[in-house]
Structures are given as structure tokens and as C-alpha cells.
Amino acid sequence: MLRRAALCIPGFVLLAQLSLALCPSGAAHAQDLLFTIEEAQFLLSDRRRPPPDTAPWTPLRLPDDWNVSRPGVAGTGWYRMTFQLPPGPPVPFTVLFKRINAHHLVAFVNDRVISGGGPRGAQVFRPWQQPERYFVAPALLRTGENVVHVRIEADASLHQGLHRLIIGAAPQVMQRFRNLLNLQLFPLPMLSGAALLAGVLAFAFWVRERGDSVLLWFAVTALAWAAVTWPWFTVSGSDAAGNLLGAIAFLLRFSPIPPMLVLCLRLAGRPMIKSEACLWLFTAAGLAAAYSHGASLSGALITWWTGVYLALLVLLLLLIASQRDRRNAALWLLIAAATAAILLNAHDYGRWIGWIDFDNPTLAHFHVPLVLFALGANLIGRHFDAIGRIERARIELESRVAAKAREIEATYARVREAERVEALASERQRIMTDMHDGVGGSLVGLLGAVQAGRTDAREIERRLNEVLQELRLAVDALEPVNGDLAAVLGGVRHRMWPAIEDSGVELQWRVGELPRLGYLTPSVILQIQRIVLEALSNALRHAGARSVSVDTSIDAGANALEIRIADDGSGFDGDSVTMGRGLRSMRARATGIGGKLEVHSSPAKGTAISLRLPLTGEALPFAA
Amino acid sequence: MQSCLNPKVRVALVEDDPEARTRLQASIAADPSLELVNSYTTGAEALAGLESHAPDVLLVDLGLPDIPGLDIVRRVAGRYPQCDILVVTIFGDHSHVLAALQAGARGYLLKGGATRDIALGIHDLRNGGSPLSPAIARQVLDRLQSAGTPAPGAEAESDPDESKLSAREAEILNAISRGFTYAETARMFGIGPATVHTYLKRVYRKLQVHSKTEAVFEASRRGLL
Numbered sequence: 001m002l003r004r005a006a007l008c009i010p011g012f013v014l015l016a017q018l019s020l021a022l023c024p025s026g027a028a029h030a031q032d033l034l035f036t037i038e039e040a041q042f043l044l045s046d047r048r049r050p051p052p053d054t055a056p057w058t059p060l061r062l063p064d065d066w067n068v069s070r071p072g073v074a075g076t077g078w079y080r081m082t083f084q085l086p087p088g089p090p091v092p093f094t095v096l097f098k099r100i101n102a103h104h105l106v107a108f109v110n111d112r113v114i115s116g117g118g119p120r121g122a123q124v125f126r127p128w129q130q131p132e133r134y135f136v137a138p139a140l141l142r143t144g145e146n147v148v149h150v151r152i153e154a155d156a157s158l159h160q161g162l163h164r165l166i167i168g169a170a171p172q173v174m175q176r177f178r179n180l181l182n183l184q185l186f187p188l189p190m191l192s193g194a195a196l197l198a199g200v201l202a203f204a205f206w207v208r209e210r211g212d213s214v215l216l217w218f219a220v221t222a223l224a225w226a227a228v229t230w231p232w233f234t235v236s237g238s239d240a241a242g243n244l245l246g247a248i249a250f251l252l253r254f255s256p257i258p259p260m261l262v263l264c265l266r267l268a269g270r271p272m273i274k275s276e277a278c279l280w281l282f283t284a285a286g287l288a289a290a291y292s293h294g295a296s297l298s299g300a301l302i303t304w305w306t307g308v309y310l311a312l313l314v315l316l317l318l319l320i321a322s323q324r325d326r327r328n329a330a331l332w333l334l335i336a337a338a339t340a341a342i343l344l345n346a347h348d349y350g351r352w353i354g355w356i357d358f359d360n361p362t363l364a365h366f367h368v369p370l371v372l373f374a375l376g377a378n379l380i381g382r383h384f385d386a387i388g389r390i391e392r393a394r395i396e397l398e399s400r401v402a403a404k405a406r407e408i409e410a411t412y413a414r415v416r417e418a419e420r421v422e423a424l425a426s427e428r429q430r431i432m433t434d435m436h437d438g439v440g441g442s443l444v445g446l447l448g449a450v451q452a453g454r455t456d457a458r459e460i461e462r463r464l465n466e467v468l469q470e471l472r473l474a475v476d477a478l479e480p481v482n483g484d485l486a487a488v489l490g491g492v493r494h495r496m497w498p499a500i501e502d503s504g505v506e507l508q509w510r511v512g513e514l515p516r517l518g519y520l521t522p523s524v525i526l527q528i529q530r531i532v533l534e535a536l537s538n539a540l541r542h543a544g545a546r547s548v549s550v551d552t553s554i555d556a557g558a559n560a561l562e563i564r565i566a567d568d569g570s571g572f573d574g575d576s577v578t579m580g581r582g583l584r585s586m587r588a589r590a591t592g593i594g595g596k597l598e599v600h601s602s603p604a605k606g607t608a609i610s611l612r613l614p615l616t617g618e619a620l621p622f623a624a
Numbered sequence: 625m626q627s628c629l630n631p632k633v634r635v636a637l638v639e640d641d642p643e644a645r646t647r648l649q650a651s652i653a654a655d656p657s658l659e660l661v662n663s664y665t666t667g668a669e670a671l672a673g674l675e676s677h678a679p680d681v682l683l684v685d686l687g688l689p690d691i692p693g694l695d696i697v698r699r700v701a702g703r704y705p706q707c708d709i710l711v712v713t714i715f716g717d718h719s720h721v722l723a724a725l726q727a728g729a730r731g732y733l734l735k736g737g738a739t740r741d742i743a744l745g746i747h748d749l750r751n752g753g754s755p756l757s758p759a760i761a762r763q764v765l766d767r768l769q770s771a772g773t774p775a776p777g778a779e780a781e782s783d784p785d786e787s788k789l790s791a792r793e794a795e796i797l798n799a800i801s802r803g804f805t806y807a808e809t810a811r812m813f814g815i816g817p818a819t820v821h822t823y824l825k826r827v828y829r830k831l832q833v834h835s836k837t838e839a840v841f842e843a844s845r846r847g848l849l
Binding site: 471472475476478479480481482484486487488489490491492493494498509511512513 | 715718741757760766805808
């Protein structure tokens with residue numbers, strides 16, 4: 001009848017109830033007394049006072065779930081229990097109800113009411129599992145047998161009834177009471193609060209990032225979890241039955257599960273439209289079933305339906321995990337959480353149908369933190385995956401750009417090489433032509449003269465010097481001057497120095513600083529050299545001048561550079577100038593390199609030859 | 625400083641071509657202020673002969689059969705710094721002249737020039753250097769100005785300032801590269817022609833240092849040093 005014992009708890013809730021198991025035992029002192037009452041007598045009677053011991057009591061064992069022991073009954077029943085108090089000084093006692101599981105409850109010790117709220121009792125049906133304790137004055141107790149009566153108004157369809165009673169010295173029982181609060185009551189606001197925060201946060205993120213439906217489903221799931229606990233905190237009226245209420249309870253308890261499933265499906269892979277449609281159909285069927293059965297069956301329906309849902313979820317996740325990357329730890333975590341949810345739910349279902357100790361608290365809600373944690377891990381995993389993908393894509397892109405750049409560079413190098421080879425070929429061609437027409441021609445002419453016997457030594461020397469001069473000019477044209485036209489002009493002067501000295505003509509050299517020209521290739525240089533050489537030679541030899549000037553000037557507006565060779569000699573008549581063979585060839589040379597030659601000549605003012613060249617421009621092809 | 629004590633400039637020449645040698649000898653003989661002390665036909669002969677008779681001026685043909693002319697220039701310039709070296713070339717093109725200047729030559733003479741040009745060139749040289757062609761002046765300018773930032777690793781071997789052009793040296797080289805004569809250049813900067821020669825002497829020296837710096841840098845780059 002009286003037993004000092006720890007609670008009998010199934011193994012898989014051991015962890016949660018570890019603190020409860022640590023109860024004191026075997027103490028002889030009254031201070032340490034603690035009784036767990038498992039054996040009772042029951043009488044179905046709506047009396048207000050405890051029925052006499054002679055009434056037709058039936059023995060039973062606690063806990064007593066009316067839905068199991070007397071299905072279909074709704075009414076008032078009495079329980080009678082006893083415990084033996086050893087002799088000792090009187091101490092304050094406390095009676096602990098692990099859960100008030102009835103519409104109304106009144107408790108008596110030795111025929112005196114100990115629960116508050118008058119003879120009808122203060123307690124009303126609470127859908128959630130709040131423990132309750134009542135104090136027993138030491139004066140009420142007596143050494144030897146003491147009798148406890150409990151009157152409840154209960155409804156079998158609501159799984160109401162009486163749990164094991166715990167009676168003992170106030171400190172021990174209060175410790176139990178606090179443990180039960182910690183286990184059965186306090187986690188709920190904490191869990192729903194956490195779910196609410198997570199849901200709001202996820203929703204805020206979704207508002208920013210509309211494209212990610214996973215975030216939205218996470219928010220819906222978490223907010224639904226927060227909503228689930230709402231009826232647990234409300235105290236409903238005594239008449240809880242009714243189809244609508246049952247369906248609402250079903251809906252609320254149930255609301256997180258379909259979105260959670262959708263969320264898991266979306267997290268696990270691409271949206272599976274058909275699976276989701278089946279899910280919603282199943283949910284609608286559950287609601288319809290709950291509505292048609294009313295509150296009477298909603299508890300069982302909730303647990304059963306939830307179990308099916310979760311089993312489906314685990315199956316789907318396993319399927320997905322088997323197809324996808326098996327090293328995806330977050331997915332396995334989710335499967336573990338879903339499996340834990342199934343077990344917790346199975347526990348509750350077993351409790352409903354009487355397979356598992358009815359005293360156990362319902363545990364299904366503990367899967368909220370597990371699943372939220374797993375989902376959060378998945379979301380974070382997705383986040384890091386996305387970052388990784390972006391990073392890989394960036395690296396990939398960079399390497400592709402680099403490869404492309406190398407390709408372009410290689411192509412460019414090939415083009416440049418081809419251009420260089422072509423330029424070399426054309427340069428070679430030019431030099432050949434030049435040798436043929438210039439030095440070659442002069443030498444052939446000289447050879448002819450020598451063979452014909454016209455061997456005037458001074459004439460031969462003069463002509464040989466000319467050939468040498470020509471050769472030196474050609475070599476000069478090949479000198480790298482880095483686009484410095486002034487150095488080219490200086491070179492002509494340098495080569496002509498003996499001739500200028502000999503002529504006695506005063507040379508006014510006014511070559512200024514010139515911008516580098518990009519197109520000064522050897523062939524262009526040679527053309528410029530020849531034009532200037534010809535102009536200077538004409539001035540020295542034919543014009544009878546006293547002084548010759550060479551000036552350079554820049555006309556930035558016209559993008560032009562001018563070389564002006566002027567003498568104060570006799571000049572030419574306009575018509576004969578244009579006919580002059582030398583001038584015509586100079587003009588052709590100027591045109592060939594993109595320049596322009598102008599000749600102003602009058603007997604009074606002498607001759608001025610002006611060569612205008614562009615300031616900018618690419619290397620020009622050689623024009624003969 | 626022998627020229628101060630003895631007005632006759634002692635000239636030696638290395639030339640393998642008999643005709644060219646004859647012409648050079650004739651040119652020197654025609655000038656009373658010059659004295660031909662030796663003419664060698666091979667590089668080895670010249671290096672051996674110079675041991676006993678170091679001249680004031682050595683004319684070197686770059687195309688000798690046994691030893692590359694540049695090697696002779698380098699060795700003589702190293703061993704007899706007081707001996708001025710002139711290289712003899714047909715065209716006076718930059719690849720020959722610049723290499724010779726870097727090796728330590730003080731100027732160049734054109735083969736096939738008039739007889740008096742040879743003597744003039746030698747006198748110019750004694751006064752500070754033979755005329756640089758504008759193209760070569762441009763080359764020297766570009767080369768030494770890009771040396772303004774000395775090659776890394778070269779600092780240890782030589783003072784970077786040793787091969788850096790001063791502003792005035794750069795201006796003078798610039799004027800010469802534009803075709804101005806030494807006299808015109810001197811007028812342009814309000815200095816005497818002798819000062820232009822002094823500046824150019826320094827430029828030659830820097831060119832020589834620069835080429836050594838470059839060689840050191842190149843050697844260390846290739847892992848030879």
C-alpha cells in the first residue's frame with residue numbers, strides 16, 4: 001500500500017528525469033518521511049464528503065487513466081488511500097499531485113479538506129501538466145494509519161484520472177514539486193520563446209532575401225511552434241468537449257509539423273511539389289478526422305498523426321541522404337532529430353493508450369529544440385556552402401580570366417612576332433632595293449667609267465666618297481634613336497660636316513627639342529635623311545648662298561612638326577622648281593612617309609624647303 | 625702629362641690591313657705634332673709591345689684577326705689609364721662605338737676619312753674627346769639617364785652616383801644629340817669649348833662605370849657572382 005520508491009520511468013526519459021530519481025530513501029526520521037501511494041480504492045459517487053469505509057470501494061492501482069479503466073465514463077469519483085505514519089514528533093506534511101488531471105479535484109486527509117477553494121475545490125481542467133501540492137497541518141496527522149480521500153470530476157475521453165500521490169515531510173515533497181515544475185512546466189515558455197525569436201529572426205531575414213523560401217518555411221515552423229503552447233497556458237472552461245475545440249487543439253498542436261516537413265524537404269534538396277501536395281492532403285485529412293471525432297479523440301489523433309508525419313519525414317530524409325552527399329553532417333543531424341521526435345512522440349502515444357506509465361509527463365514537445373537545432377545547423381551549413389560556392393566560383397572565374405589573358409597575350413605576341421617578321425622582311429626588301437639603286441648603281445656607274453678608261457683619280461675619289469657617304473647614311477638610318485628626330489637631323493649634319501666646312505657656307509643650326517615620334521622606323525629615317533641631305537646639298541652646291549639655316553618648329557594645333565631648310569641664295573623660278581627632278585623625288589619621299597613638302601623659292605629671297613611631318617602616328621609602312 | 629713636357633704626341637696603332645695601316649701611318653706622319661712610335665699588326669703583338677713602349681694615343685682596329693678589338697681596348701684601358709684609345713671603324717655605328725666607349729675607348733675615327741681628319745681626330749681626343757655623333761650622344765644619354773635608378777644589387781660594387789649624369793652633362797649631351805657642334809654647344813651654355821670636352825670626358829668615364837655596373841648586375845642576375 002505504501003511504498004518508498006523512486007518514480008518508475010521508462011529508460012528513454014531517464015535523462016530528463018534524472019533529478020527526480022535522486023529521492024531520499026529509507027530514513028526513519030519523520031523529517032525524511034516520503035510515501036508514494038500506488039494502491040487505492042475507487043468509488044464512483046458524486047457525494048460531497050468522503051464516502052464511508054463501508055461503501056463498495058474497488059481496489060485499483062495508480063495511476064488510473066479513466067479512458068483505460070472506465071472508458072466512456074464522465075462523472076464524479078472518489079479515491080481512498082492510506083499510509084502508515086511511524087511514531088515521532090509531529091511535522092508539517094505535504095500532498096503532491098504530479099498533475100491535476102481532472103475538471104475538479106478536492107483532497108481530504110483524515111476527512112479534513114486540504115485543497116483550497118472551498119468544498120468544490122479550486123482546481124479545474126488544465127490541458128497542460130501542472131503539478132499541484134497541498135499542505136497538511138501536523139495536527140491533522142496521527143501516528144499509525146492515516147486516510148487520504150480524493151474527489152475528482154473527470155472525463156474518460158480526455159484521459160483524465162488520478163496519478164500516483166506523493167505524501168511526505170514538506171521539504172522533501174517540495175523538492176519533488178520543484179523538480180516537476182522544472183520538467184513539466186518551465187521548458188514550455190522557454191521553448192516557445194526561443195521558437196518565437198528564431199521565427200521572427202528568420203522572417204526578418206526572409207523579408208530581406210525573398211528568394212530563399214527555406215527561410216520563410218523556417219519562420220512559419222518556428223512561429224507555429226511558439227503558437228502550439230498557447231492553449232497550454234490558458235485555463236479552459238470545465239466543458240472542454242466539442243468538435244470545434246478538439247479540431248482547434250488538433251490544429252494548434254499540429255500546426256508546426258507540416259511546415260517543418262516542407263522545410264526539411266526544401267532543405268534536403270530541390271522542392272518536391274508532389275510530396276508537398278501529399279503532405280497537405282494528409283494534413284487536411286487529419287483535421288477532418290479530428291473534427292469528426294471531436295475532442296474525445298484529438299489527443300490520440302494528434303500523437304498518431306504526428307507519428308506518421310515524422311516517420312514519413314525520416315523516410316524521406318534517409319532517401320535524400322542516401323542519394324546525396326553522405327558526408328553532409330547537418331542532414332544526418334536532421335535525421336537524428338526527426339528520429340528523436342518520433343521516439344518522443346511514440347512515448348506520448350504509448351502513454352495515451354496505456355502501454356507506458358501514465359505518470360510520465362508528455363515529452364513530445366522536447367523535440368522542438370532538437371529539430372530547431374538541426375534545422376539551424378542545416379541553414380548555417382547551407383550558408384557556408386553558399387559562401388564556399390561563391391568563393392570557388394570566384395577562384396574559377398579568376399583562373400579563367402587569367403587563362404584568357406594568357407591566351408590573349410600569346411595571340412598578341414604571335415601577332416607581334418608576325419608583324420616583326422613582316423617588318424623585317426620588308427626592311428630587308430628595302431635595304432636590297434636601296435643597295436641596288438643607291439650604292440650598287442653608283443658602283444656600277446663608277447666601274448663603267450673606269451672600264452671606259454675615264455680614270456680621273458679625283459673623280460673616282462669623289463664618286464667613291466659619295467658611295468661611302470650613301471652607305472654611312474644607310475647605316476645611320478639603322479641607328480636606334482628612340483623616335484628622336486633631332487638626333488636624325490643631327491646625324492645628317494654630322495655626316496655632312498666635311499662638305500659644309502669645304503663649302504664655306506655658314507650653317508645656322510636651330511634644331512630645338514622635339515617630341516619623340518612613334519613612327520621613326522629606319523625606312524622613315526632614311527627618307528627624312530635624304531630629303532634633308534638633298535635640301536642641304538642643293539643649298540651648298542647650287543644656290544650660291546652665304547648662309548643656310550635649319551629650323552624646327554612645332555604646330556601642335558595642326559598636329560604637325562616642321563623642318564625648314566632655307567638659304568639666301570639665288571633661288572629658282574616657280575615653274576622650274578616644280579619641274580626639278582630632285583624636288584619631285586623629295587616630294588614623293590615626303591608623301592611616302594605621311595608628310596608634306598613645300599618649296600618656296602624666289603630669286604630675291606632664296607629657297608625655303610619645308611617638310612611637315614605628323615606629330616603622332618604609328619609606324620608607317622615603307623612607301624617607295 | 626707627357627704631352628705637357630713633350631709637345632709631340634706619341635701614337636701607336638694596331639691594324640692588320642696593310643693598306644689601311646699605310647694610310648694611317650701616312651696621316652700621322654703628315655702631322656708634325658704627332659709621332660708614330662709603333663704599329664702592330666696583331667693584337668698579341670700590340671699587348672706585348674705596349675709593355676715597353678706605352679704611347680699617349682693608341683689607334684685600334686676593331687676587326688683584328690687574333691684578339692677582338694674590344695678586348696684590347698678593355699685590357700689597355702685597364703692597364704694604361706694614361707693612354708688614350710681611339711677605335712677605327714668604317715661607319716661609326718653605335719653598336720661598335722658604344723661598346724668601345726664602354727670598354728674604355730675615348731673616341732673613334734672613321735676609316736676612309738680624309739687624311740687630315742685622322743690627325744684632327746687625334747688632336748680632338750687629346751683635347752678631351754672626339755666628336756660624338758648625335759645618334760651616339762642620344763644613345764649615351766638614354767642609357768645613362770635610365771641608369772639614374774641604379775640596378776638592384778649593383779650598389780655594393782659601385783657608387784650609383786658614379787654612373788649618374790649631372791644636369792649639365794645631360795644638357796650638353798642633349799645639345800650634341802641634336803646636331804650642335806662642340807663650339808655651338810659651348811656658346812649655348814656660356815662655357816668654353818674645353819669645358820665641353822671636360823664634361824664629355826666625365827661622361828665617357830661614367831659610361832665605362834655604368835657598363836661595369838651593368839655587367840656586375842647582369843652577372844649576379846645570372847648567378848655568376
